[in-house]
Amino acid sequence: MSQTTEPTASAVAAGEPATFPPRRRKKTNRGPIWLRPRFLISGTIVALMLLMAAFPQLFAGFGSDPNANCNVMETNQAPSSEHIFGVDIQGCDYYTNVIYGARASILVGIVVTAISFVVAAILGALAGYFGGWVDVIISRACDMAFGLPFILAAIVVLQLFSERTVWTVIFALALFNWPGGVRFMRSSVMEVRNREYVQASMLLGASKTRIIKSHIIPNSLTPLLVLQTLGVGGVISAEAGLTFIGIGLTPPSVSWGLQLAAARDYISAAPHLLVFPALFLTLTVLGFVLFGEALRDEFDPKGK
Amino acid sequence: MLGYTIRRIGQMIPVVIGATFLIYALTFLMPGDPIAALTGARPLPESTVAQIRQAYHLDDPFLVQYGNYMWGLLHGNFGIDFFGRPVLGLILERLPTTFALALTAWVLKLVIGLAIGVYGGLRHGRAGDHFALVFTVVFLGVPGFVIALGAQTVFGVQLGWVNPAGISAGWPMAFILPALVMAFEAAAGLARLTRTSLVGVLRSEYMRTARAKGLSPRRVIWGHALRNAMIPVVTYLGLSLAGMLGGAVIIEAIFNIPGIGGLMVTSINNKEGTIVVGIATMLVLVYLFFNLLVDLLYGVIDPRVRV
Amino acid sequence: MRTQQTQQPDPAGDHPLLRVRDLDVEFDTSKGIATAVSGMNFTVQRGEALGILGESGSGKSVTARAVMGILDMPPAKVPRGEILLEGEDLLTISAKRHRELVGSRVSMVFQDALTALNPVHPVGRQIGELYRVHRGYSRKDAKAAAIDMMDRVRIPAAASRVNDYPHQFSGGMRQRIVIAMALALDPVLLIADEPTTALDVTVQAQILELLKEQQVERNMGLILITHDISVVKEVTDQVAVMYAGRIVEHGATDEVLNHPGHPYTQGLRASVAGEELKGQRLPAIPGTPPDLLRLPDGCSFANRCPFVTDECLEQVPPLESVGAGRQSACFHTEEVLDHVTA
Numbered sequence: 001m002s003q004t005t006e007p008t009a010s011a012v013a014a015g016e017p018a019t020f021p022p023r024r025r026k027k028t029n030r031g032p033i034w035l036r037p038r039f040l041i042s043g044t045i046v047a048l049m050l051l052m053a054a055f056p057q058l059f060a061g062f063g064s065d066p067n068a069n070c071n072v073m074e075t076n077q078a079p080s081s082e083h084i085f086g087v088d089i090q091g092c093d094y095y096t097n098v099i100y101g102a103r104a105s106i107l108v109g110i111v112v113t114a115i116s117f118v119v120a121a122i123l124g125a126l127a128g129y130f131g132g133w134v135d136v137i138i139s140r141a142c143d144m145a146f147g148l149p150f151i152l153a154a155i156v157v158l159q160l161f162s163e164r165t166v167w168t169v170i171f172a173l174a175l176f177n178w179p180g181g182v183r184f185m186r187s188s189v190m191e192v193r194n195r196e197y198v199q200a201s202m203l204l205g206a207s208k209t210r211i212i213k214s215h216i217i218p219n220s221l222t223p224l225l226v227l228q229t230l231g232v233g234g235v236i237s238a239e240a241g242l243t244f245i246g247i248g249l250t251p252p253s254v255s256w257g258l259q260l261a262a263a264r265d266y267i268s269a270a271p272h273l274l275v276f277p278a279l280f281l282t283l284t285v286l287g288f289v290l291f292g293e294a295l296r297d298e299f300d301p302k303g304k
Numbered sequence: 305m306l307g308y309t310i311r312r313i314g315q316m317i318p319v320v321i322g323a324t325f326l327i328y329a330l331t332f333l334m335p336g337d338p339i340a341a342l343t344g345a346r347p348l349p350e351s352t353v354a355q356i357r358q359a360y361h362l363d364d365p366f367l368v369q370y371g372n373y374m375w376g377l378l379h380g381n382f383g384i385d386f387f388g389r390p391v392l393g394l395i396l397e398r399l400p401t402t403f404a405l406a407l408t409a410w411v412l413k414l415v416i417g418l419a420i421g422v423y424g425g426l427r428h429g430r431a432g433d434h435f436a437l438v439f440t441v442v443f444l445g446v447p448g449f450v451i452a453l454g455a456q457t458v459f460g461v462q463l464g465w466v467n468p469a470g471i472s473a474g475w476p477m478a479f480i481l482p483a484l485v486m487a488f489e490a491a492a493g494l495a496r497l498t499r500t501s502l503v504g505v506l507r508s509e510y511m512r513t514a515r516a517k518g519l520s521p522r523r524v525i526w527g528h529a530l531r532n533a534m535i536p537v538v539t540y541l542g543l544s545l546a547g548m549l550g551g552a553v554i555i556e557a558i559f560n561i562p563g564i565g566g567l568m569v570t571s572i573n574n575k576e577g578t579i580v581v582g583i584a585t586m587l588v589l590v591y592l593f594f595n596l597l598v599d600l601l602y603g604v605i606d607p608r609v610r611v
Numbered sequence: 612m613r614t615q616q617t618q619q620p621d622p623a624g625d626h627p628l629l630r631v632r633d634l635d636v637e638f639d640t641s642k643g644i645a646t647a648v649s650g651m652n653f654t655v656q657r658g659e660a661l662g663i664l665g666e667s668g669s670g671k672s673v674t675a676r677a678v679m680g681i682l683d684m685p686p687a688k689v690p691r692g693e694i695l696l697e698g699e700d701l702l703t704i705s706a707k708r709h710r711e712l713v714g715s716r717v718s719m720v721f722q723d724a725l726t727a728l729n730p731v732h733p734v735g736r737q738i739g740e741l742y743r744v745h746r747g748y749s750r751k752d753a754k755a756a757a758i759d760m761m762d763r764v765r766i767p768a769a770a771s772r773v774n775d776y777p778h779q780f781s782g783g784m785r786q787r788i789v790i791a792m793a794l795a796l797d798p799v800l801l802i803a804d805e806p807t808t809a810l811d812v813t814v815q816a817q818i819l820e821l822l823k824e825q826q827v828e829r830n831m832g833l834i835l836i837t838h839d840i841s842v843v844k845e846v847t848d849q850v851a852v853m854y855a856g857r858i859v860e861h862g863a864t865d866e867v868l869n870h871p872g873h874p875y876t877q878g879l880r881a882s883v884a885g886e887e888l889k890g891q892r893l894p895a896i897p898g899t900p901p902d903l904l905r906l907p908d909g910c911s912f913a914n915r916c917p918f919v920t921d922e923c924l925e926q927v928p929p930l931e932s933v934g935a936g937r938q939s940a941c942f943h944t945e946e947v948l949d950h951v952t953a
Contacts, residue, residue, distance in 0.1 A: 140318065140322070141322075143318075143319050143322070144318075144319055144322030144323050144325075144326060145326070146319075148323050148326060148327065148584075148588055148591075149549070149550035149587065149588070149591055150550070151550040151551065151553065151554065152549075152550040152553065152584055152587055152588070153326075153327075153330075153584075155553065155568065155572070155580075155584075156327055156330055156580060156581075156584050157330055158572075159572035159580055160330070233444075233445065236447075237447035237448070240447055240449070240450075241447060241448065241449045241554045242554070244449050244554075244558075245449075245553075245554055245557035245558065245569060246557075246569065246573070247569065247572060260449075260450075260453065264453075267457055267461060268461065271457075274453065274457070278450045278453065278454070281447060281450060282445070282446050282447065282450055285445055285446065285447050286441075286442075286445030286446065289441065289444050289445040290441065290445065293441070508726065509721065509723065509726035509727045510726065510727055510728055510729040510730070512676075512681050512721070512727070513721060513727045513728065513729070513789075513792075514729070515679075515680075515681045515713075516679050516681050516713060516714060516718065516719045516721075517713075517714040517718075517740065517741055517744070517792070518709075518710040518711065518712070518713040518714030518715060518741075518744070518745065519710070519714070519740070519744055520710060520744075523744065527740075528729050528732075531731050531732075532729065532730065532731055535731075605731065606730075606731060607730070607731060607733075607776040607778070608730060608776070608778050
């Protein structure tokens with residue numbers, strides 16, 4: 001680890017400093033990001049899950065509705081060539097159900113994250129850019145929202161509704177998911193704002209819109225987006241966990257959390273009911289986490 | 305240090321007020337009538353409703369209700385539930401179980417997370433480090449309750465090493481499985497933070513100084529690297545102890561542990577708003593208390609913030 | 612050589628205090644092997660101050676770290692050479708023996724005192740640690756010794772500041788603490804790596820004065836690494852000018868700087884503002900130093916050199932004696948010497 005930046009030699013007024021060996025083994029040239037294994041695998045998982053959430057019909061060959069083709073006589077049947085994931089308690093094809101379960105999880109994950117992203121971008125930028133009382137108000141609000149543990153706050157909100165749809169869950173999770181992002185955005189905007197070249201362009205009379213557009217947004221919005229991507233997995237996990245203990249989604253919603261909850265009573269009789277939604281849920285969360293990390297390593301090597 | 309302590313406590317007060325206010329407002333400003341919820345489908349006579357409303361001060365302006373509630377809190381009064389039992393008593397009855405679970409999990413997490421994080425950090429870039437990273441990705445990526453379910457099925461039901469649910473076996477046997485599940489899930493984040501922090505410290509100039517002083521590797525690591533590496537970790541640790549109280553709610557439900565989480569879920573299903581608010585308030589107070597402790601500890605290990 | 616491991620330090624013997632012989636340092640990077648230092652040869656006697664002058668990336672700091680044994684290996688490696696401290700080769704002695712010598716016989720002052728000091732320990736403990744580790748002092752004695760040392764580098768009210776943390780000191784005072792740490796165990800050799808670069812000009816002078824005074828008082832060997840010609844002039848007896856990992860000129864400071872025998876030294880000298888250049892454009896050396904990953908076959912300075920000939924592009928000029936106690940690595944030394952005096 002050798003030091004790479006010495007102050008430019010004052011007495012050695014000789015052009016640029018020598019190129020010095022990087023201090024440690026830097027990322028070797030592994031080609032474009034979309035060809036790297038981690039990105040490729042996680043990206044494929046994420047893309048598949050998104051597709052599954054948007055167009056479950058594409059994947060479910062057993063009809064356009066998870067409740068089609070149900071036969072109560074076949075309840076809890078183990079996987080077979082006819083029903084590759086088996087049959088659930090109501091006698092419905094489990095594969096179709098699991099496929100349709102993706103929508104709730106993905107929707108919650110994406111929408112909650114998107115809301116947090118927008119809120120964080122706006123509030124964080126306001127607080128960081130204008131400072132002063134705007135900053136004080138926003139920062140204190142963050143402190144207060146941080147005073148509530150995330151899951152606990154979500155539970156408090158969710159329990160107010162007796163029938164909980166995807167949108168109820170989104171509302172409850174989004175309500176307290178933003179403070180981290182706001183703080184992050186605030187500090188990165190402040191940092192960018194105080195950089196010398198930004199100060200210089202302010203002094204040269206660049207308009208606020210111009211500064212925000214050409215300096216603040218590219219330098220702080222991308223890292224925020226990456227940070228939020230990292231959170232998608234957590235949100236999906238939280239939704240499924242809450243649903244599983246009976247505080248999240250309620251029937252007639254279809255979701256992996258609900259399927260897992262229902263499967264608990266049949267652990268020994270029909271373990272496949274537990275395995276498949278758990279597998280899909282794990283794959284999704286893991287996919288989003290890996291995807292977020294691949295993005296972060298690419299765009300924000302410092303945060304590693 | 306005293307000034308620092310007082311200042312931190314001072315900064316905490318608005319947060320306590322704000323957080324409790326949020327909980328209270330969320331519960332009581334939301335649509336829905338607590339009395340209707342209480343009585344279910346069968347309507348009560350007008351006079352009874354009025355009586356109840358009066359008894360629970362439901363006709364007062366919201367801020368007055370909140371003020372009354374806070375005033376009660378200051379006197380240790382968390383209100384009473386709809387069966388007339390004091391909420392505080394209900395909570396205190398369950399709190400030790402939850403604390404036992406959260407604390408066990410926290411200690412396990414501390415050991416696992418620090419061990420893996422320090423190992424990964426010291427072996428930075430080598431095989432051991434990659435192992436540590438894979439470990440953390442798996443535990444960050446697999447949802448905690450899925451691990452819980454899996455562990456319960458395998459170790460509880462199939463292998464029969466521990467009771468799959470309940471706490472009849474007492475501490476530690478009844479707590480070991482749920483605590484381990486919570487610990488592994490949380491250890492991943494801790495391990496990462498520790499590793500990153502340690503790698504950063506190991507690259508710092510003062511590590512070079514320490515070696516230039518002719519110190520043994522052990523002294524360099526223990527005397528100079530770890531304490532610096534722990535600075536960000538301590539913050540995280542304190543917050544996570546409080547966070548574990550929240551996480552315990554879900555784990556308790558899965559392992560059927562009669563702690564505060566169980567109480568909360570039952571109360572939600574019974575629409576016992578006062579209990580839910582009481583628990584949330586209690587957990588928030590505990591959470592903030594730990595935050596404060598962490599801040600103070602932070603001042604002890606990092607002299608730069610003590611000014 | 613393993614046999615040297617048992618050899619005792621012998622300050623009275625005919626070993627010079629420090630002799631560096633044929634030292635190479637390479638960095639293994641993702642883009643290939645970078646040669647940071649090659650064929651380094653120099654000696655330092657007791658009581659002598661050697662300046663190593665060069666710009667960023669010339670290998671001067673790497674040399675210092677190699678002597679101290681604090682290069683990070685990997686990526687650094689030392690494929691060749693000897694670093695003999697009073698006859699003992701620091702590259703081959705056991706790790707234990709190395710730790711005994713480093714910090715006590717040979718010690719180092721770093722460039723940026725704020726980052727060189729551990730932020731979470733009081734300065735007194737950081738100085739005292741040396742006494743505790745190397746001499747087995749008790750906590751109390753170590754603290755007393757630390758206060759004494761802080762006094763000697765003229766930190767005001769040392770006794771009351773011994774428990775303060777690095778961030779509570781000014782830049783100049785912090786550098787004094789780093790110096791106190793380096794001098795604590797009475798080293799025979801002190802290496803100062805850009806000790807004043809991070810400081811204000813007025814403080815720079817004080818720190819240099821302190822270093823010089825301590826060096827004379829203790830009859831230490833001193834290696835002063837810097838990019839600043841005026842610092843070299845002020846403090847050192849001998850100077851080695853480095854360029855792209857090699858010593859290009861070596862000799863008595865006054866001689867070398869007043870009558871450079873190497874075009875690079877000449878360029879350095881010319882680029883310092885002086886009275887006679889008032890009102891004129893400061894001459895700079897054109898071009899940039901070579902990429903250490905792809906050093907040219909010939910002289911590294913050839914692409915920037917006004918004296919360049921075909922010979923320079925084909926062969927690396929060896930460091931050869933060019934008069935009493937002077938060496939230069941240039942095929943045209945005579946010409947350069949004449950050029951200056953003319």
